[in-house]
Amino acid sequence: DAGVTQSPTHLIKTRGQQVTLRCSPKSGHDTVSWYQQALGQGPQFIFQYYEEEERQRGNFPDRFSGHQFPNYSSELNVNALLLGDSALYLCASRDGPGAPLHFGNGTRLTVT
């Protein structure tokens, strides 16, 4: 039973570019959340997707957008990259409210 998988594992982009990160949730999980983790900080909630809709959003600008597909996989898009967007981006899935989140190993994004 595969857990949460994310791709790519590492990415280097230039300021102003756009990036797409991908996530496949754990089998049977229908809710996907995305987090940004800066060095030395705890994960910060970006948004949560359920039934292909953004259900809840954290304090992130509109440059951060996402999508969930019918198979529950998800994408995180970031436009007009800034140096401050450099971080570990984590995807997590769960099979319902109150269930623990299961995390992927993340995508390390470096913006130069």
Added chain:
Amino acid sequence: SQELEQSPQSLIVQEGKNLTINCTSSKTLYGLYWYKQKYGEGLIFLMMLQKGGEEKSHEKITAKLDEKKQQSSLHITASQPSHAGIYLCGADSGGYQKVTFGTGTKLQVIP
């Protein structure tokens, strides 16, 4: 919005020593999760606590939830180098239950 404060921020202990990490919430705790993270990797789920006074153990790690104090503690007995990493507490924030995380406690265990 809910905030979680963890203490201490970092901890260095000798192998075999016991230690405790605390997590205090600014709001009522509905569900509290403990995770462990190796540097640059994803979070590994350790335990979930849902009721005041609840206590759970896994191997040498015990977690407790004090609902009245809006606080949880994670206790490691007879620490080992394999316990090294970053420990994070997370809490459901109500509504659609996004999980908010603390800033983490970095644990080093010296052999």
